Amino acid sequence: MAEVAVSFAVDQLLPLLREEANLLRGIHKEFADIKDELESIQAFLKDADRRAAAEGDNKNEGIKTWVKQAREAAFRIEDIIDEYMFYVGQHPRDPGCTTSLNKIAHLIKILMPRHQIASEIHDIKLSVRGIKQRSEMYSFEQGSSSSTGCPKGQWHDPRVASIYIEEAEVVGLEAPREELAGWLGEEMIERTVVAVVGMGGLGKTTLARKVFDSKKVTGSFDCSAWITVSQSYTVERLLREMLEQFSRERQESPPKGVSKMDRNLLIHEVRKYLQQKRYVVVFDDVWNVNFWGEIEVAAFDNNKKSRILITTRSMDVAEFCKKSSVVHVHNLQPLTPEESWKLFCKKTFQFEFDGCCPEELVNISSEIVQKCKGLPLAIVAMAGLLSTKQKSALEWKKLSQNMSSELDMNPHLSGITKILALSYDDLPYCLKSCFLYFGVYPQDYIVNSERLIWQWVAEGFVKDVKGKTLEEVAEQYLTELIRRSLVQISFEVDGKVESCGVHDLVHEMIVRKMEDLSFCHCIGKDDQSTFNGIIRRLAIATNSNDLVNNIKSSHIRSLHIFTNKKLQDSFVRNIPMKYRRLKVLNFRDVPLGNVPENLGNLFHLRYLSLRNTNIQSLPKSIGKLQNLETLDLRQTQVRKIPREVRKLKKLRHLIAYHLNYKEDFVMSWDWDKGIQMNDGIGSLTSLQTLCLVEADHGGVELIRELEKLTQLRLLWLNHVKQEYGSALCVSISEMHHLESLHITAIVEDEVIDIQFTSPPAQLQQLRLRGKLEKLPEWIQELQYLVRLSLSYSKLNHDPLESLKSMPNLMYLLLYDAAYEGETLHFQLGGLQRLKELTLRSLYGLNSIVIDKGALPALKRFTLRDIPQLKEVPFGIHHLENLEVLDVADMPNEFDERIDPAAGQQRWIIQHVPIVYIRHKLGSKFSVFDTRIIHHSRCN
Incomplete structure (x- = not known):
């Protein structure tokens, strides 16, 4: 993690040196020297981080100290950069400052802080x-790493036993084994790759071994080999193992001089051996x-009809094979509760x-x-x-x-966390911080991906990529963590991840790592711990001021509150003074009554969530939050x-609405309330998200100002x-990046009159709530x-006639x-x-006809409150x-x-698994009596 901290510090120094050269003056060279020194240290840090975590290394304590020093030096650099930018932002040279007295006053204002900063930088x-x-005394090996992160022989790897597990001990792999066996036995003559993908510890190796050991499956192949790959491998070693296993299986001698062959000769020998043989090779891990x-x-x-079977934690590994082979992918899932219980009892x-x-142990x-x-x-x-253990419930x-x-x-x-940690160790440094951020949230917390991405951006974890917004890059980061089987999708809409989380044991591993690395400290409800060292992020799930007050707050960059109880006013009031370097302040779901008047002191603040609080203004x-x-x-x-x-010229996302879930908003037009912005909205030219604004308070002038918001991706307007x-x-036509548009008329019978000559080309979501004279x-x-999504449109002509040919429509309401x-x-x-497909509150509808061949991909069909529809939709069985x-x-x-x-028509829905x-x-x-x-479903 020192590697991460130092790399992050270098990433911050680079733009500073480019953009602030004139302002930095004498400080510039000092920063440049620090950057050069840090870059030379970076080369050693991956090996140093690995060895700092190793067991049994005689120099372990010394290495840990070195890593800690490197990490804290990086933190100091980050602090001093923030301090410098604060003074630049707070004391810009006044263009009107022409008199000698004014110049002297300005110099007095800034010289002392500048001198202090220069002294700190030199130190x-x-x-x-x-x-x-x-670093030289520790003889670090640049870039070296082992597959375990520990010296050989220092821990027992439980995965070894999974290769030799007895048939009677296998639980929950019957269906996956049949699927894999079917793919391996297909009649297709082309070489086929079968990939088993899943997080560490799911049983990928056990599954592959059971398939490989089945004579029914592998008996039809001329030769076979099982090769364990792992994180550190050489192609030469893998090829030699293949030749040796092929030869041993057929009781033949391996090619002469195989131990001394280079890669090209080994490839030639393997190809020659396999030329006329039907082979199956497993590449595990x-x-x-x-x-x-x-x-x-x-x-x-x-x-x-040769076959390759691969086990991997990364979906990208599996999909990379598609460039030259047929690929079947099995996503291995966790055991069901019933399977888990069966396995537990078998082993215990x-x-x-x-x-x-x-019986006395069942509950525990x-x-x-x-x-x-x-x-x-x-x-x-x-x-x-x-x-x-003694069989005691207590x-x-x-x-x-x-x-x-x-x-x-x-x-x-201990082997559990070491195996799970291998995936963390394999991450590039830009993803390590993003992954550790899941530990900021409590266990079992489902994180909204949009919120997570905005926080990553605010923290500075996301690198600039030409042609992409930071949010788009962060979305790629999240996708990669998902594809590496580290993050689990909880909900997906429109092909995008709506919410996600991590396995409880992965969360445990993250929490220990981030505490050790000063990444974040979490204060639980019953936490009585003390705090040592620098804390960069603080997650609070308690109302105990005693604990919070023990923390040195000057280094903290993120403050997350996870409590549904009212915070003490003194704590909230002091945040802008105690936590002056905050970049992320998360009050979501906290019963907060007021925002501190001096909120503007948080100059570095980039992310502020007051969602679901009680604030009124x-x-x-x-x-003053120039970086928000x-x-x-x-x-x-x-x-x-x-x-x-x-x-707030840097504001990218302004989200403000109140949805009234306490009433039946089907009957209430104003169930959603927005914000009023009478003028000046056009100055927020960095906005990507704006929802929702009540348009009638600014009228046509406000609508015209929207034309300046050319970076908008999401726009939601009410009272149109x-x-x-x-x-x-005219305004929307200038929003070339617009992906989501929501428009609600001012009253139910008001016509939404939008007639584009050229509609937004990138639009992916459209919601119109109000009368349409006809479907546009x-x-x-x-x-x-x-x-x-269409509501209150009051269309008389069947809209499906116009919508039937839309190529990418996946959700229709x-x-x-x-x-x-x-x-x-x-x-x-x-x-x-x-x-x-959702059809709801359509009061004239009395029949639905579904032709055979229509809606072939439909997975969920909702019918609600359609009083005249008494017949089951004709054709639903298609x-x-x-x-x-x-x-x-x-x-x-x-x-x-x-x-x-x-x-009488129950037969028509018997093919549907859940009704x-x-x-x-x-x-x-949303409160129902449900049957x-x-x-x-028959296959």
Whole structure:
């Protein structure tokens, strides 16, 4: 992590040296010297970080100290850069400062801070130079690393046992094994790659081994080999192992001189050997995305139905093979709760209690199994430990409550975190900080990806890439973490990750790492810990001021509050003074009543979330937050934005609305309230997100000012009048990057009059809430539109006639009188990519016809509150891929027809795995009495 801290410091120095050369004057050379010294240190840090974490190294303490010094020197550099930029921002030279007295006053103001900064920089320079010199005594190996991060033989790798696991001990792999065996046995003559992808500890090696050891599967191949690749490998070693295993299997001698052959000769020998043979080779534990490019020439396509089986944590490794081979990918999933329990009992009680859990241990055992979250590695390790313990519920309870420390200290469990940590060690430094950031959030916390990305950007983790916004680059970072099986998707919409999280045990590993590396300190509800060293980020889940006040706050860059109890006013009031270098301030879901008047003291603040707090206004000092990028005011009582916000030239995301979920907003036009900005919005030229603004408070002039916001990706306007139509079209036509557009009319019968001659080419989401005289023709031109939502449109003509040919539409919502006709007809070949369809509160609709061949990709179909629809949609049985049918508040006749016991049309939905029949309870929007019907789908 010192590597990360130092690299981050260098990344900050580079633009400073480029952009501030004139301002820095004498300080410039000192900064440049520090940069050079740090860059020379970077080369040693990867090996130093690895050895600092190693066990059994005689120089371990010395190396740890060196790494700590390098990390803290980087922190000091980051601090002094922030300090310098603060004084540059607070004391710019006044162009009107012409008199001698004014000049003298200005100099007095800035000379003292500048002198202090220069002195600190010089001290840092000497410190860094000393750190560099001390590196020589440790004989670091530049760039070297081992697959475990530990000297050979210092820990027991539990993955070794997974290769030799007995058949009777295997749980939950039956279906995956059949799928893999089927792919390996296909009749296709071309070489095929079968990839098993999943996070560490899921059982990829066990699965592959069981398939490989099956004579039924591999018996039809002429030769086979099992090659363990791991993080550190050479192509030469892999090729030699292949030749040796092939020869040993056929009781032949390997080629003469194989141990001395170079790569080219080895490739030639492997190709010659495989020329006329049908072969299968397993490459276990592949990390490097370039692996296939290095090995495919030897394991070539001989048109003999040959097969390659790869296990990997990275989806990119699997997909890289597609450039030259047919590829089948199996995403290995965690065990189900039932499978987890079965595996736990097999391992814990294999020699007693007939393999069953005693009744007095069932509850605590279930708790322990649940914490493993379906990860076989963790279940087996915990079971192995408990099998050695006295069968006492009290003792097991203590272990469960202290699992975090047990994972670190208990030799039975330490292998779990080491194996999971391999994925962290393999990350490039720009992703390590992003990954560790998941530890800022509490365990089991589902993180909104948009929020996460904005925080990464605010922290400075995201590098500039030409032609991309920082948010787009950060989205790529998140995608890579997902593809490396480190981050789990919780919810995905429109092909983009909406929310995500990490496995509980991965979270435990992250928390320990970030505490050791001074990345973040988390204060839990019952935390009584003390704090030593520099803390860069602070996550608070307690109201204890005693704990918080013990922290040296001057170094903290991020403050996250995770409590639903009111904070002490003194703590909140002191934040702008105590935490002056904050870049991220997250108050989300905290019952906060007021924002400190001196909020503007937080000069470096880039991300401010007041979401779901009780605040009613913002202080005027907010205009001093010159670096603010994100202002999140969702679900607050703020209705008017201070004029001073116009000064926030770097503001990229302004989100402020209040949705009233307490009432049935189907019946209420104003269930969503926005903010009022009468003028000056056009000065916020960096805005990418603006939602939602009540347009009538600025009128046509506000709409015209929107024309200046050319960087907008998302625009949400409320209270739009018909007369704004022409000006709105002109403004939106200048938003060449616009991806999402939401427009709500001022009243239900107000016409939304938007007639584009050239609609936004990149638009992916469109939501129109208000009357349409007819479906706008320009909607059909939106080639990239993924989601369309229409309500109160009061269309008389079937809109599907116009929408059926839209190539990328995946989500269609027609609700609240969007259509007043009697019939909707989904025609043959229409809406080929649609995944979700919602029809709600369409009061005239009495029939739905679905042609065979329409909606072939539909997975979820929702019908709600359509009082005239008493017949099940004709043709619904054609929807072969439908997974969920959600029926809510439909007529009794409709429910009776699909009743599983006596319904006349129950046959028509028997192919749908899950059918919900709901009836609303009370006035709230989403509270239902729900009946679930499960059908088994035949393959």
